[in-house]
Amino acid sequence: MYSERASVFPGAVVWSRAPRERERGDAAYPVLPDGCMDLLWLDGRLVVAGPDTRAHRPADGPPAAVSGIRFAPGTAPALLGVPARELLDQRVELADLWPAARVRRLAHRIEAARDPRTGLEELALARAADTAPADPALRHAAERLAQGAAVAEVAAETGLGARTLHRRSLAAFGYGPKTLARILRLQRALELARGGLSPAEAAAAAGYADQPHFARDVRDLAGLTLGELLALTP
Template identity: 35%
Template sequence: MRGTRGRTEDGTWELVTTPPGARLGAGVLRYRGFRLDMNRPQRRIELPSGMITLVVNLRDSVYVGPLDAEAPRPAFTSLVNGPRDSPAVGEHDGRLEGVEIHLAPWMAYSVLHTDMHELRGRMLTLPELLGRAGAELADRLAEARGWAGRFAVVDDVLARRIERGRAAAPQVSWAWQQLTRSDGLVPLGRLAAATGWSARTLEQRFRQQIGLSPKTASRVLRMQRVLRMLTAGAAPSAVAAACGFYDQAHLHRDVRAMTGSSPGEFLARRRRAARPVDRVPGRVTSALLH
C-alpha cells in the first residue's frame, strides 16, 4: 500500500493505492483511496480510459454527467461509470473521501452480473446496479477502520461477486489484453482470426462482455496512447504518425471527440493541476477544469 499527501493553495489531499488481493485475478486492476479537504469546489473532466470504475464516497456527493449536458448533473454517493467513448464531467464542493475500484471491462462483466453494453455511456449508483450488495459495500466501507481495512472489505465483496458471476469468454479477455498491449493498433481481422471466431462473433461477444465494439475499444485505447505521448511532450505531427492517423487534422478531431478540447487546450488544463489527477499510473484519465 502506497500513500501520498500534499498541500496546495486550495487545501490538502491524500491518495492511497494498493493492488488487489492475489485471489481476485488480473482483471481487478487497482484500488485507490482518496481524501480531499479543499477550500473551494473542484471540477474535472473524466476521459474514456478503457477501465470500469466503481466509486464509493464516504462523505458528501459528486455531481457527474456528460460534458455537454445542459440539465444539472445528478448527485452520486456511489457510482459505476460504464464503458464510454466520450468525456464526462465530475464536480464536488471540495470535501470528499472514499474508495475507487478499477476493473478491466471483462472483469466488470463478472463483478457486475450484467451485460456490459447495457451500461455503455451510463452512470448508476451501486445499489441501482448491485442491489443489496451495493448497499453492503458502502456500509462496510463506512464502518471499516483505516485504508487497509477498507481495501480488505473490497477484496471480500469482489471475491464473492466474482465467484457468483459469469466469467468472460477466454477469447474476449485475451483479445482485450492484445488490444491493451498494442494501444488499440492490432488489426481487428487478425484478432478475430486468432480467437477462432468470425469478426461478427467477436463483435457480438465484445459488446456483451466489454460494452464497446472492438473498433470503438481500439479507438479508446489508441487515444490513451495519443494523450500519453502529448503529455510527455511529443509533437502532434509525431503523435499522428506513431498512432496511425491520416494527418494532424484527423488527430485533432479525435482528441476533441474524446476530451472535449483541442490538444493544446487539453494540455493547458493538465498543466494547471497542482496535484495528481490520473486515477491509474500509465493512463491519462482526467484534467482539472476551472
C-alpha cells in the same frame, strides 16, 4: 490530488481522488473513455461507472473525496451480472443492480475498512470467487486492441468472426471492437504525450495517420482541444 496503485485483483487498479478546491477558471479534469468500468465509493455509496463513449465531467458542487477500483476492459460485467452495454455512459447505484440489503452490508464493510480501496478490492475478490471468469477471448481481444492490432486481425485470432466479436464486445465492453480500438489508441497517444513525446511523435507511435487525426479524436472523445487537455492536471 489523484493517486493510484495496482490492485491485488488481477488486472485492476485502485485509486483515490482527494477533494481540491478549484480556483476561478480552473477546469476539472474530465474522466476520459478508457474501455474500463469502475466501482466507486462516493459519499458513503457504492456506485458503478459504466463504460464511457465520451468524457465524463464531475457534477457541479463542492468537490468530494472518491475512491474506486477500475477493472480491466471486459472484466466488470461478469462480476456485476449486467452486460456492459446496459451501463453505457451511466453512473448507477450498485443498489439498483443488486439487492439493497446486500449492498448495505457491503457498504458497512467498506466504511469499517482502514482504506476504502482495500474494502473495494475485498468486495471484488469475494464476488469473483462466486462468479465465472470473464470471457478469455474478449480479454485477448482487449489486450490486442490495446497493442494496436487491427479489428480483423483480432477477430481471426479469437476465431469468433467479425459479427460474433462485435456482439460479444457489446456485452463485455459496452461498444464494438472498432470503438474500443479508437478509445485505446487515444489513451496510448495521451500516455506518450504526457511522457514527453511531442504530439506529432505521440500520434505516430500510437498509430494515428498524423497529428490532426489525433487532435480530432481528442476533440470528439474528450470535448477539448489537444492543447487544452494536455494542459490540465489529472
